Amino acid sequence: MTTLLTGINGFLGSSLAADLAADGADVVGLDVTRGETDTPWRVETLDVRDRDALRTLIGDLGVESIIHCGGVSGPHVANEQPALVTEVNVLGTTNLFEVARELKVKAMVMVDSDLRSIVPEWVELLAGPILKGGYDFVAPLYARHKYDGTITNNLAYPLTRALYGVGVRQPIGGDFGFSGALARSYLEKDVWLTDVARFGIDVFMTTTAINEGYPVCQANLGAKVHDPKDPAASLGLMFMQVVGTLFRMMGLYEARWRGARGSSPAPRIGPPLEQEAEPVAVSLEALIARFRAGVEQLGPLWERVLEPGTRRAIEALAATPASGYSFPPEVWAHAVYDFAVAYNRSGLPAPELIDALVPLYYGRTGGLVRDTRAMDPDAFEAYVDAQARAFEDLKGYLLARWDAAGG
Numbered sequence: 001m002t003t004l005l006t007g008i009n010g011f012l013g014s015s016l017a018a019d020l021a022a023d024g025a026d027v028v029g030l031d032v033t034r035g036e037t038d039t040p041w042r043v044e045t046l047d048v049r050d051r052d053a054l055r056t057l058i059g060d061l062g063v064e065s066i067i068h069c070g071g072v073s074g075p076h077v078a079n080e081q082p083a084l085v086t087e088v089n090v091l092g093t094t095n096l097f098e099v100a101r102e103l104k105v106k107a108m109v110m111v112d113s114d115l116r117s118i119v120p121e122w123v124e125l126l127a128g129p130i131l132k133g134g135y136d137f138v139a140p141l142y143a144r145h146k147y148d149g150t151i152t153n154n155l156a157y158p159l160t161r162a163l164y165g166v167g168v169r170q171p172i173g174g175d176f177g178f179s180g181a182l183a184r185s186y187l188e189k190d191v192w193l194t195d196v197a198r199f200g201i202d203v204f205m206t207t208t209a210i211n212e213g214y215p216v217c218q219a220n221l222g223a224k225v226h227d228p229k230d231p232a233a234s235l236g237l238m239f240m241q242v243v244g245t246l247f248r249m250m251g252l253y254e255a256r257w258r259g260a261r262g263s264s265p266a267p268r269i270g271p272p273l274e275q276e277a278e279p280v281a282v283s284l285e286a287l288i289a290r291f292r293a294g295v296e297q298l299g300p301l302w303e304r305v306l307e308p309g310t311r312r313a314i315e316a317l318a319a320t321p322a323s324g325y326s327f328p329p330e331v332w333a334h335a336v337y338d339f340a341v342a343y344n345r346s347g348l349p350a351p352e353l354i355d356a357l358v359p360l361y362y363g364r365t366g367g368l369v370r371d372t373r374a375m376d377p378d379a380f381e382a383y384v385d386a387q388a389r390a391f392e393d394l395k396g397y398l399l400a401r402w403d404a405a406g407g
Contacts, residue, residue, distance in 0.1 A: 003123075004063045006030045006096070007070025008043060012111070012118065016069065017041050019120040028061055031070065048092030055099045065107045065127050068096055086193075094192050097183045105180050107131050112174035125219035125270045126177030133269070136214035138177035139168045139206060141268060142224040146372055146380040147280040150231040150365045151242060153384050156203055159246055159336060162391035164210050164253070165260035168218060171206040172242060175221070178205065182214050195237075200245030207246075211253045217267040223277045231365050232286035235358060243354050247343040258399065262392060277377075287366035288325055292318045294359020301356045305342045307401070310334040317363065327367025329387040330394070335360050337398040345405035 003020065007013040008029025017039070020027050027041040034045050046053050048070060058066075071089045093110075100108055107130040109123055129135040146153075152172055161167045178186075185208060196204050209216050250257065295318040302311055313331050320326070339357050342348055372380050 001064045002026045002028060002061050003065045003067060004028050004030060004058060004061070005067045005069070006048060007068075008041070009033055010070065012069050016067070016118055016120070016123075020123065023120050025120070028063070030057075048095055049087055051095040051098060054095055055102065058099055058105065059103050063103070063105060065109070065131070066096060066100060066105055067109045067111070067123060068093065069111045090192055094187065097187050100180050101184045101187060105183075107177060107179060108183060109177045110175065118175075121270075122175070122219075122221055125221060126175065129217050129219065129269050130177055130179045133217070134215060135217045136179040136182045137205070137209035137216045138269070139216065139218045139266065140170050140173035140175045140224070141218040141220045142170055142173065143222055143272070143277050143377070144224050145277040145280045146375065146377065147231055147282045147369065148224070148277065150368065151235075151239065151361075154332065154361065154364050154368060154387070155336065156242065156246065157384070158333070158388035158391040159340075160203070160207060160210075161263045161388045162395055163250065163257040163260065164207070165263045166210050166216065167263050167265035167388070168206055168210070168216065169265075170218075172202040173224070174202055176202070176205060177219070178209070179214075182209060185212055185214070195241040196245045196248070200241040203242060203245050204249065207249045207253065211249075211256045217269050218265075220268055220270040220272050222272060231280075231369075232283040232290065232362065235361075239358060239361070240351065240354050243357065244343075244350060247340050247350075247354075250340055251344045261395065263388075282369055284366055284369050285322070287362045287369065288322060291327075291359050291363030291366060294356075294362070298356050298359065301348075301352070304348070305346070305353065305356065306335060306338045310338060314360065314363070317367075325366065325370055327363045329364070329367075329390045332360070332364040332367075332387075333391045333394045334397065335364075336391075337394065337401060340398070341401045341405050345402065 003025055005013055005017055005020070005027055008017050009031040013029065013031070017027050017029055021040045029041055029043040030046055030048070031043065032045065032047050034043060044057055046057060048054065071092070096108070107127040109126045111118060111122070126138050126140070129138050149170075152170060156172045157169060160171045186205065189204075189208065191204060295315060302314075306314070310331065314335065317327055317331065339353060343350055343353050372383055375383060
């Protein structure tokens with residue numbers, strides 16, 4: 001089986017190619033530059049923005065699987081050359097999807113470009129269930145430090161699980177496998193020139209697979225070693241685009257989530273890999289300070305969005321001395337549901353709404369840190385599971401607020 005690997009001259013691509021070649025895989029690399037010539041794999045100089053050249057190459061090689069780790073990365077590039085980022089990362093990716101659809105490529109694997117923990121087994125774990133197990137979408141399942149991935153732990157995971165009734169622990173993990181059939185479905189969606197195709201693409205892919213009936217599983221990949229950030233750091237565009245996608249897709253798949261009750265975890269594939277998660281430093285004081293600043297500055301908007309009892313509870317939490325600080329998951333779930341309803345039903349500007357949710361996210365993350373500092377990984381997972389159950393238990397509240405807001 002021939003595997004095409006994009007971005008083969010980058011750090012991630014070259015490392016992965018070497019490991020795959022050492023395992024006997026038939027690897028053909030793709031990059032915009034020739035790179036090293038003394039390698040056991042073939043390298044084709046080609047730009048993913050050139051769809052016709054991609055089609056010819058993949059067809060001539062008889063490629064059955066694609067690993068896509070090529071792209072333009074780095075905040076300085078995104079700020080200075082946004083058009084280039086869109087062309088390469090978005091349009092280049094859709095070109096691969098389109099060609100994979102046309103030529104009936106069986107499986108595609110996409111991985112984050114900042115990974116330092118990927119090994120050849122990941123490719124088998126992400127593509128194998130598609131090629132051999134009858135699945136169409138494989139989400140990653142990582143061992144992560146408890147403060148790495150707080151958007152996932154506090155929002156993406158509990159909300160998707162409560163809405164759609166399927167527990168996918170890392171719905172925005174960044175590393176996925178999916179079938180050619182599902183690639184066709186992705187291409188049909190009108191999202192590729194929107195913010196969804198940037199930081200929101202991961203949760204879009206997960207949510208689409210769940211709601212359109214494609215078999216979904218989770219691959220146990222072990223630890224994710226990358227470049228995590230302090231949860232108190234600036235969120236940039238990521239929070240805006242992830243949350244916007246989560247809320248937007250609630251409108252698209254309302255019929256599905258209205259009828260879902262409880263949840264079941266997506267099947268897990270593969271044994272745990274023996275790696276340790278890197279610790280993540282966190283500034284609890286900064287999280288609480290940002291939450292309190294939001295209470296002072298955003299009162300009028302919160303009054304329009306939050307149910308009065310929830311708003312009063314949040315104001316009381318902000319007034320609590322740091323020594324006794326807490327932010328219960330039930331209060332957080334009420335707030336998230338209020339904002340989801342406002343996003344879809346109020347007519348208020350979406351960017352303004354999501355900006356107003358950020359201080360509450362900081363407040364809830366501060367509560368999570370306070371609650372879990374002494375917890376080991378197993379206890380922390382139980383804590384995150386309990387938060388997800390709180391979202392499930394309050395599904396009736398969401399439905400009542402959604403219906404009361406009209407459409």
